[in-house]
Amino acid sequence: MPELPEVEHIVRYLRPRLATRTITGAAPSFPGLRGRTIEAVRRRAKLVLVDLDDGSTLAIHLKLTGKLWVRAEPGPKARLALRLDDGQALVLEDARRLGWVRRLDALGLDRLLAPLGPEPLEPGFDLAALRARLARRRGRLKPLLLDPTFVAGVGNIYADEVLFAARLHPRRTSASLAPADVARLHRALVSTLRRALDARTDEVPDQERVGAGGRGAAERISGLKVFQRAGRPCPRCKTTITRSVVQGRGTYTCPACQRMPAGA
DNA sequence: ACATGCACCTGGGAGC
DNA sequence: TGCTCCCAGGTGCATG
Numbered sequence: 556m557p558e559l560p561e562v563e564h565i566v567r568y569l570r571p572r573l574a575t576r577t578i579t580g581a582a583p584s585f586p587g588l589r590g591r592t593i594e595a596v597r598r599r600a601k602l603v604l605v606d607l608d609d610g611s612t613l614a615i616h617l618k619l620t621g622k623l624w625v626r627a628e629p630g631p632k633a634r635l636a637l638r639l640d641d642g643q644a645l646v647l648e649d650a651r652r653l654g655w656v657r658r659l660d661a662l663g664l665d666r667l668l669a670p671l672g673p674e675p676l677e678p679g680f681d682l683a684a685l686r687a688r689l690a691r692r693r694g695r696l697k698p699l700l701l702d703p704t705f706v707a708g709v710g711n712i713y714a715d716e717v718l719f720a721a722r723l724h725p726r727r728t729s730a731s732l733a734p735a736d737v738a739r740l741h742r743a744l745v746s747t748l749r750r751a752l753d754a755r756t757d758e759v760p761d762q763e764r765v766g767a768g769g770r771g772a773a774e775r776i777s778g779l780k781v782f783q784r785a786g787r788p789c790p791r792c793k794t795t796i797t798r799s800v801v802q803g804r805g806t807y808t809c810p811a812c813q814r815m816p817a818g819a
Numbered sequence: 820a821c822a823t824g825c826a827c828c829t830g831g832g833a834g835c
Numbered sequence: 836t837g838c839t840c841c842c843a844g845g846t847g848c849a850t851g
Binding site for chain 3: 557558561601616617618619620651653654701702703710711712713775776782783805
């Protein structure tokens with residue numbers, strides 16, 4: 556479960572279930588955790604950060620298919636289970652096994668987080684901040700949005716949704732943007748992620764709604780306008796949404812709303 | 820500096 | 836049913 560809104564939602568689900576709990580064991584064994592008390596659960600970019608009472612932090616990256624649960628029984632798919640003092644367990648499942656968990660001291664955590672770009676939903680990420688970052692980079696918009704050092708938390712789904720909301724073609728370059736384009740991009744980034752996060756108000760994270768069928772993300776995340784909707788009408792103008800490949804990633808656009816200006 | 824392609828892994832769906 | 840192929844929400848690195 557990966558992008559900013561989903562990871563944030565998982566963190567909100569975990570926080571009351573993990574805070575003040577003491578870890579009583581780990582399977583498979585994980586050095587140094589027994590007896591540690593969990594002080595805080597937070598998010599940076601797509602990382603879940605679990606702060607422990609000795610100043611160390613468990614950093615968890617779910618990558619493409621990682622899921623985190625708190626429940627009584629780890630179950631057969633568990634990659635890692637941390638036993639808690641209330642009888643529950645923090646369980647990591649990860650079908651593709653690309654995710655990871657690291658225990659880091661303060662310095663190691665700093666080194667992990669230092670390269671990351673700004674949090675798009677934090678107040679500091681205003682129009683001027685985006686303008687300044689765009690001015691320092693060349694490149695096409697979609698790869699920029701997907702670059703965790705450019706902006707934190709945006710992945711393949713929301714990159715496409717943001718660019719659609721901003722009416723910008725994913726291959727537009729940063730240098731080709733007029734001030735009004737940058738303003739629309741900023742508004743789209745904030746509002747798209749905000750709305751996605753606010754839509755997740757139910758107690759149960761998306762990851763629990765399995766069995767929805769269909770292809771991955773699009774079926775489980777409601778409100779998507781273009782992502783994985785090739786062949787269907789644009790919700791704005793009814794033109795057929797198309798799929799292309801940008802940077803090796805499936806990319807969905809409305810060819811009418813997101814035109815490539817001549818010379819861009 | 821940027822684009823491209825590949826690496827890490829596995830599973831599910833579509834089509835034959 | 837059982838193939839085979841394509842696709843998948845992320846990053847990091849190596850190469851042009």
